[in-house]
Amino acid sequence: MFNGVKLKKNKYNKLFKCCIFSLDYTKLYKSMKKLLLGDEAIAQAGIDAGISGMYAYPGTPSTEIMEYIRASKTAKEENIHMTWSTNEKTSMEGALGMSYAGKRAMVAMKHVGLNVAADAFVNSAITGVNGGIVVVVADDPSMHSSQNEQDSRYYGKFAQIPILEPSNQQEAYHAIINAFDLSEKLNVPILVRITTRLAHSRSGVELIDTKREQNKLELPKNPNQFILLPSIARVQYRALLDNYPTFIKESEESILNKYTDGSNKKLGVVACGIAYNYLMENFIDKDIDFPILKVSQYPLPKKYIAKIVAECDAILVVEDGYPFVEEQIKGFLDNDKVHGRLDGFLPRDGELNPNIVAAALKGEKFEKTADPEIVQPRMPSMCVGCGHIDAYNALNEALEQYGKGRVFSDIGCYTLGAYEPFTAINTCVDMGASITMAKGAADAGLTPAIAVIGDSTFTHSGITSLIDAVVDKSKIMVLISDNFTTGMTGQQDSNALGRIEKICEGIGVHPDHIRVFVPIAKNHDEMVKIMNEELAYDGVSVIIPRRQCVRTLKDLELNAQIKELGLA
């Protein structure tokens, strides 16, 4: 199969901790296969492919990749790097440094994380790699836990590198192992695109027999490879372009792409990644008589695309995400035999499912039957006892004299303050935007403007924003709601722990206007008073409601750290 690797049979001895249950699954279930989330299969594949470093910032649905590695005994024994990065850009750059030193590194992030990492990502295609790099990006069609449903395959095409899009957990495992070999062979990072459904669905996965050794420390053969000065970059970029036909050939030869012929040429279906499953689901007990091209490696396998388009009267393209493949095949001149999301055969947005694909095969539209009227929406909400709640109660009261519409928030559990009964915030756009948007609004004359940001988001992208505000002496109050954790994604380490005041002071916020307090109901009046004082201040103030996330109270390691740092 994949590079002739042997499949591992009946191996239960390897201990691994399942991040959700914190139990040792292998002791639980004697089986030929391990029950793994797509994310976990990817993480295990990274370990088995001999990575020396895992770099990630949390983000649903990618978080469990790093969490699995951090819980893995093998990863620990192997001394694999596994601290959470401060953001996705630092993740990508960390991996690039490890690659420079000759070793293999894997990066994982959610789709919007790639916007943050884009500078490093796009340029890493031009430097190329020394040790292999695999960048796993998890998209979220239908926005189950995200602010958009952008399709990362465009980034892969933009950077002009190969993309793998596995259709199931087993394939994901092999695709990652394959991707590292491919990266080193083709001298580019490889993008692996998954979606929520694959990331967060478990299935039995067979593992390979032997774990590959890590690469040795070794400098790049060409000492200029990573110096992207124009004179060098031009040469490197040319080499990347010259490599493109090879990438296409790799796709045509890849076992991830599969052409299954059929006698009925009225229709040909191009099915990408997980959408292939939604197609096949409709033919469990039925024969398929039309040609199918399964696509799980890009650039598109030209030879097969040409064949299916030439031989079939109509083409249906099924893909989760944007009409990425459909648009390429349809072309600028709008080949009208190509159907999919662009001409309404499939919905233009949202996640696909077997029923939608079944209807499209018949040229129909799927309408889900309505839920019984009695069923009410049940939105996520902040936990009982959460410190963000007390902070919002105080903020809402303090702002009564200034009026609504001036609270710029950010991304985290505190974003749930948008819902009733708080309706405390007016914006949520991208990580770090709270402070800079408040500053911009203050520039326009909306003062005082308030930013609400979490501790992890502050170190992710808030620091640079705060510098802008300090430079302009903007009249803003920045509320950093510090709960010692990256809460929304499942309580991962926060790199802000114990550093926030020093960072703010170092940037130039006046120490008298950095105010820390404990957000509990008992302190309500004091909180309102402090807020009122700082709202009246003509400059940048930072107030820090600080109380541990209730979901982490049993985390012994964190409790010890909090005590040691004197934070509570």
Added chain:
Amino acid sequence: MKSDIIISGVGGQGTITIAATIGGAALNNNLNLKQSEVHGMSQRGGSVVSNLRISDKEVFSDLIPFGGADIILSIEPMESLRYTSYLSENGWLVTNVTAYDNIDNYPEIEALKSEIKKVKNSIILDANKIAKESGSSRSNNIVMLGAASHFIDIPTDELEKSISQFFNAKGDKIVNANIKAFRAGREFVSGLI
């Protein structure tokens, strides 16, 4: 053999534990399975659902098709109704009656019950009460598994074995309490079908 099971509830109610126990039994018996879960935002008190698919043939889609579920197993009554469009014509809806009321406009429980009874095959039980009576008030999710086990195409002793394996690390007392809860749920439904 094929069982497509929708497991629903509110974030934190233990839907993933149910899915993992059935999934474990399936894997022990060399069946194919896919188990899709909700992680992330909705786990904060929002509605959550797990799609569990077990078959002796290859399972393609991680999602159960609409109209394809053999069982809806719900730890919460309103949540059971959110997924009725997934239920197959002869499928069973088995739900706990105890409401998780964390929203302003939560419906009247009697109205929910009569809506649930409109489903062709439905069973409503008080899993919280049964769990309490069997001595383990936190095991209402396992009571629900016991109740639904009549409709799951896996032998009862295999499900019990998987429960034991799942709770093994927590000690015999917890294992026995959950087995008892499973049996109490199963027995309750025996009288109804």
